[in-house]
Amino acid sequence: MNALAVARIDLKRLAVRPFAWTLAGIALAMMAWQFLLGVSAFMHAQPTVPGPASGPGYVDAVVAPYLLNYIQLCLVIAPLITMQALAGDRGAQRLALLTASGASGAQIVFGKFAARLVFLWLLLIIVATMPLVLGGATHPDWGQFGAALIASALCVAALTAIGIASSAFTSEPALAATAALLIGEGLSLIDAGVRISGGEGGWLGYFALHTHLEPAMRGLMRSEDIVYFLIVVALALALAMRRVGAERERG
Amino acid sequence: MASTPALLELDHVSRRLSGHPVLQDVSFSLSRDEVLGLLGVNGAGKSTTLAIIAGVLQPDAGSVRIDGKDVNDDARTLRDRIGWVPESVPLWPELTVAESLDACGRLRGLPKSARKTASERELGRLELNDIAQRLCGQLSLGQKRRVGLAQALLHEPDLLVLDEPGNGLDPVQAAQLRERIGKLKPKRGIILSSHDLAEVEAMCDRVVILHDGRVRHDAKLDASLDARRGKLDAQFRAIVSRPASAAA
Numbered sequence: 479m480n481a482l483a484v485a486r487i488d489l490k491r492l493a494v495r496p497f498a499w500t501l502a503g504i505a506l507a508m509m510a511w512q513f514l515l516g517v518s519a520f521m522h523a524q525p526t527v528p529g530p531a532s533g534p535g536y537v538d539a540v541v542a543p544y545l546l547n548y549i550q551l552c553l554v555i556a557p558l559i560t561m562q563a564l565a566g567d568r569g570a571q572r573l574a575l576l577t578a579s580g581a582s583g584a585q586i587v588f589g590k591f592a593a594r595l596v597f598l599w600l601l602l603i604i605v606a607t608m609p610l611v612l613g614g615a616t617h618p619d620w621g622q623f624g625a626a627l628i629a630s631a632l633c634v635a636a637l638t639a640i641g642i643a644s645s646a647f648t649s650e651p652a653l654a655a656t657a658a659l660l661i662g663e664g665l666s667l668i669d670a671g672v673r674i675s676g677g678e679g680g681w682l683g684y685f686a687l688h689t690h691l692e693p694a695m696r697g698l699m700r701s702e703d704i705v706y707f708l709i710v711v712a713l714a715l716a717l718a719m720r721r722v723g724a725e726r727e728r729g
Numbered sequence: 730m731a732s733t734p735a736l737l738e739l740d741h742v743s744r745r746l747s748g749h750p751v752l753q754d755v756s757f758s759l760s761r762d763e764v765l766g767l768l769g770v771n772g773a774g775k776s777t778t779l780a781i782i783a784g785v786l787q788p789d790a791g792s793v794r795i796d797g798k799d800v801n802d803d804a805r806t807l808r809d810r811i812g813w814v815p816e817s818v819p820l821w822p823e824l825t826v827a828e829s830l831d832a833c834g835r836l837r838g839l840p841k842s843a844r845k846t847a848s849e850r851e852l853g854r855l856e857l858n859d860i861a862q863r864l865c866g867q868l869s870l871g872q873k874r875r876v877g878l879a880q881a882l883l884h885e886p887d888l889l890v891l892d893e894p895g896n897g898l899d900p901v902q903a904a905q906l907r908e909r910i911g912k913l914k915p916k917r918g919i920i921l922s923s924h925d926l927a928e929v930e931a932m933c934d935r936v937v938i939l940h941d942g943r944v945r946h947d948a949k950l951d952a953s954l955d956a957r958r959g960k961l962d963a964q965f966r967a968i969v970s971r972p973a974s975a976a977a
Contacts, residue, residue, distance in 0.1 A: 483835040490832075491823045571819035574785045575880075579836040580808045726787040 480581040484589025512547045513608045516540040536616035537623050541609045542695035545630045548605050552637050557658035560641025561651040563590040569649045583723030591642045598634045622697030629694030632707035639714035646718035734797030736761045736918040742791035751777045753942045759918045766933035767922040770969050773939040775922035779892045783813035812881030816893040818873045822866025833880040851879035871902040891921040895928050926962050938968050
């Protein structure tokens, strides 16, 4: 009940903040541009593609890179949207107000995570609507489309959880955003060197977001990828809950 | 026959913050229909004491009891009996006053109809109807304090905990606040911290003076305001001017 109340308060706050709307507007404008570029490139490439059975389809050529671009954008948006979640509230005594109201650390963290995830998932739905409207004309592989969308949603959840965890450990929102950005970029680029040189990421590659997004973008939804994202979410939220829960002892 | 337990009891409460002892062996109690003033110089431990009572901080040792029940045993139920307004009033700047009260009611688990009734009651009681649709971020300090008080009273707590309620208010606002707090006293215990000895003399029935994290003075004030005048000031000065070792 309390987690839901916290989530509703934060959603309401996000809904009336110009900052959230500005971020959403910029993100959607950038994604719309990316989509138009993707469709344009796909249409120009069409005559050279031998046939739908052997060549890359609409999802391969347009949707997957487009959703990967949204993930890249979320590496920046998620820290910005989560930085105030706990850090800002701690500085303004609102975290203490929530505690005094009887909300536990877990309820506060989960409520704040849920509110921001709803915001970023709504953005993802709007982003996904753009390629969907061409679905009737392009006959996409709906399974591949679905897998790419689910993986994107899970990745967004992981980035949101990382942002919340970063926000739990400081009273400075800017510091929280920087930490979340660095962790997100770190997970995104951890195996970049190996990948560029054409090799396998090995054990390092397992930690990379890319490793777990790529199969889904090809239509392969592997349980190990789902588990990876869920572990990141669970670990980040557990750390945040532990930190907020210990607030009464720490002072 | 067993005596009725006090509304609030602090029993040998100690607390360290960043390695330094902030409260040491603090014990006092508060009855219903009583207003207790917590006095002390900056850093004496007043806000820490109030935060512990509100459940925001945990004591390192000792216990806080409400009607004889330890707050840690049934934290949720007992916290619902406490209303807390910290020195810097925590408000959501993006929400209107009415939305803010509704949010607090939601956090307290009040159903929709009860939230509406409670919000209307507090908007009326604290004369906030005119600014109910104003954003909390646009309020003056006096208005913020009234909204904070309304938030704390929404669930009709038995115990009201006010940290420096008159801080930063002009004399007119401070007098209005005193009047409002006076009206809240029946059926309730109120504990407030303040630097303003005149404010405490005017509002409180009893005074606890904290110095260096210890209770140095705990006594009822004279019934007549004339009799009180000046006495508290002399007591306070005598206590805080004593070195800690001598006071102990």
